[in-house]
Amino acid sequence: MERATALVQHGPGKFEFEEFTLPTLGEGDVLVRVEANGLCASDVEAYEGLDRDWDDRPRILGHEIAGVIQDMGPKSINRQGLEVGDRVCVNPFVSCGICRSCLIGDLSGCTGHVERLRYGMVPTSVSPSLWGGYSTHAFVPRNGILYKVPPSVDALDATLWQPIAGGFEWAIAQGGLRVGDRLLVLGPGQRGLGAVLAARQAGAGKVVVTGLTKDRFKLDVALELGADAVIDVETEDFVARSLELSDGEGFDVILDTTPHAVSPINDSVAALRRGGTIMVIGVKLRTLDGFPIDQFLYKRGTLKAVPGSTDRSYRLALDLVASNPGVMSKLRTHVFGFDRLGNALDVLKGEVAGENAINVVVTPDFTS
Ligand SMILES: [Zn+2]
Ligand SMILES: [Zn+2]
Structure with a gap:
């Protein structure tokens, strides 16, 4: 039976590969097969244990996720025509939809969850554990937001949407x-x-x-x-x-x-x-x-x-990525398998001599 493999953080700079059972999908849930995950400064902070969600461990980091829909639960909600096999970007914030922040469109400021649901910041104890991009699979609940990536855009370019x-x-x-x-x-x-x-x-x-x-x-x-x-x-x-x-x-x-x-x-x-x-x-x-x-x-x-983004900006960004195919490769300087996360972050921080980094991506592959 297929299982997910994820890089799980236990302490500052301390990671282990672990396997997880793929979730049974409820109504509206989606399972994404992760293809690429962009890194940013908050990955560096989280890696070193300097982020404000530090107590919520162990956890799977990674919040700039692009991948392909592998499976969908019963379609009780309208997923805007998304189907199995579509490439998608995952909104890093899973918002409740009914708190005051959500009602004014500030999804990243959602206060409606008991457990803050932001990809890369949720402990694996929260079912079904797959809440991060340093993984072969990511779980998207019925209120998670997905953006369809046009077929002309590959997964590496798609991560630049963030x-x-x-x-x-x-x-x-x-x-x-x-x-x-x-x-x-x-x-x-x-x-x-x-x-x-x-x-x-x-x-x-x-x-x-x-x-x-x-x-x-x-x-x-x-x-x-x-x-x-x-x-x-x-x-x-x-x-x-x-x-x-x-x-x-x-x-x-x-x-x-x-x-x-x-x-x-x-x-x-x-x-x-x-x-x-x-x-x-x-x-x-x-x-x-x-x-x-x-x-x-x-x-x-x-x-x-202002931390974070809104739905409208995510959509505008994906349109820009799709309409400027040659431009994204100027920004993306490095791609690493997730077994080389430490190297990827060192390059991103500019601490590796001779390496000029702008956008660094990790993929769920083993490079070593
Ligand atoms: Zn980021
Ligand atoms: Zn909310």
Whole structure:
């Protein structure tokens, strides 16, 4: 009988392969055969045990899942025409549908579950255990949300739907970027680059991306993806260059994707247009000291923080992935089997000499 094999986390950096019985599917449930799982900074935090769901172990990490529908339970609900064999992306949040957050469309803020159901953050003690992407199979309950991937898009490209969805959500839906507006993206990682793609699609007037000297490779990719200019914040004067690139007015939306550092938020106030918005989406693990509140006040600025994405942004992102087939391979730099998760995360963190990582994917294969 077929069983699922999953990489199960027991402690910081401590993982073991375990087998699980495939679940019996109830009405509306779906079993996805995982093909690929994208990694992001939150995988690094979870790997090291720094995330806020740390107590919920053992668990199967991985929340950027693309795969093929292997089986479906009795169809008591409308799955928008999805059938066995369709390639899908899995919304990382399983929302209840009836709490106040869900009712205003904030699925990632759902408070309706006793156990928080976010892929990669659910202990294996919650039936049927398969709640993560570092696995051959993932379980999707009747209220789990799936997005059909067009046949022209392969599973590796499909995982990029997640960082690009963030770009739509943070820069446009929440940041309020309008046609012709200027966007400054702090940090050239996959989320920052996803924002470049989203902003171009949305008709941004100017898009500028910042990075460190060691990010040169990513800054070059930003230019290839449609950024008008890039700033190396180590060799250039960030504020002077930002103002120069925005006709002395500053940027309408500034999106901070940088992890851990708070100085980019403080520094960006000087680069903000009057009435502009600073969006914070990078986890900092520290407090914001030194924020120039008076300057921000007189600029009538907005500081906004939004984790996660909404359904609309996921859909826009999947459309963008499907309509730009050649572009995704510029973002995806590495693919590893799930037995090399540690290597994959080291590469993602930029700790492997000679490896320039943007989007790193793990697949449920054994490479060694
Ligand atoms: Zn992620
Ligand atoms: Zn809810």
